[in-house]
Amino acid sequence: MAGVRFEALSKSYPGRRGGSAVEVIRALNLEIQDGEFLVLVGPSGCGKSTLLRLLAGLDRPTSGEIVIGSQPISRLRPAQRDVAMVFQSYALYPHLTVRQNLSFGLRRSRKRSWVQQVQDQLHQLTERYPQPLRLHSPREEQIAHRVTAVAEALELEPLLDRLPKELSGGQKQRVALGRAMARQPAVFLMDEPLSNLDAKLRNSTRTRIVELQRDLGTTTIYVTHDQVEAMTMGHRIAVLNQGRLQQLGTPMELYRWPSNLFVAQFIGTPPMTLLPIRVGASSTLLLGDRRLPVEGPLAAALAAREGDTLTAGLRAEHWRIGPATNRNLEADVSHCEVLGNEQLITCRLQAGGHLVQVRSATDQTITVGETLHLDPDPSGWRFFEADGEAINRPEPNAEEDGPQLPVLP
DSSP, X not given: OOOEEEEEEEEEEOOGGGOOOEEEEEEEEEEEOTTOEEEEEOSTTSSHHHHHHHHHTSSOOSEXXXXXXXXXXXXXXXXXXXXXXXXXXXXXXXXXOHHHHHHXXXXXXXXXXXXXXXXXXXXXXXXXXXXXXXXXXXXXXXXXXXXXXXXXXXXXXXXXXXXXXXXXXXXXXXXXXXHHHHTOOSEEEEESTTTTSOHHHHHHHHHHHHHHHHHHOOEEEEEOSOHHHHHHHOSEEEEEETTEEEEEEOHHHHHHSOSBHHHHHHSSSSOOEEEEEEEETTTEEEETTEEEEOOSTTHHHHTTOTTOEEEEEEOGGGEXXXXXXXXXXXXXXXXXXXXXXXXXXXXXXXXXXXXXXXXXXXXSOOOTTOEXXXXXXXXXXXXXXXXXXXXXXXXXXXXXXXXXXXXXX
């Protein structure tokens, strides 16, 4: 096992028809700890899959360096990098059985003399013969033992003699994972491996991947578009946009303290509600003719900003439905989604016409067109400058910040 570092890594492709080069990764600096499960998220085209391809050796960087452990690998062939990649499309060999797919990488992981090659081939040809007639190969026996161990871990034993066309989507995904596991690489790379599965199977496979990574302790880089996968699987999340790293931190750090407007809108379902406000006296907010209080760690940061125009953000759970008072904000309900244990209410504020999403319990009966009185949580506000960068957060508090990055092996 080993950690991974990207040092000022850049990747660009030539422009079409003589146009300017297309920059996909831009001077990226990122360090992944040994044994860490890092999730890469970002919009389509932000460079997530390109980053995995550069690490796997399927593409070469334009500049910068990639380091695994203490060894620079940018100029090494893919077979020399000690990484295993699980693709979105599974990429199983259709003419090979599950057993042969699992053992494929093991058979090609080391060079063999012609004598060893003949010995291995004779072992494979005679493995179904009675015991006295079999020709043994120590290397093939080790491979068989490893394949059996992986098949037991992924519950693939009944499927070992089937071809990929005889497998379901979930079974194919387990075979793809097993093929990567069998090699025991220094780094696992996973490029949206669950995107082709249905919701129920995706949930169970997600749990299996997390458990396997915890048991193996292998450094893992996982690319996904799914918010639930990002928030529940990784020790840390790296958010990319236009080839640049926007923020790196634990899931709750990104959710509670986004570093800029992009992260605030990208992380979380629904995204953070954003409102244009002006800072009033005594660390209050002015939204039209309404004055809203601010409490908590950011109140002190507003004391010297009176009169400034900022963007204020509030998560859906920080809007409360309250009584009709002068302080509360009137909002007209435009849509309501009941999700079983909660409901998401989309409202339009009468002051300014801004859309707000409110998370509420299902015991409250809400109808479209109804007027609600919303009481924003004074301690839930987050603030952003005109350039989109967040106002600096205070020193993190362990109790307030929720789960911390676990101690890795």
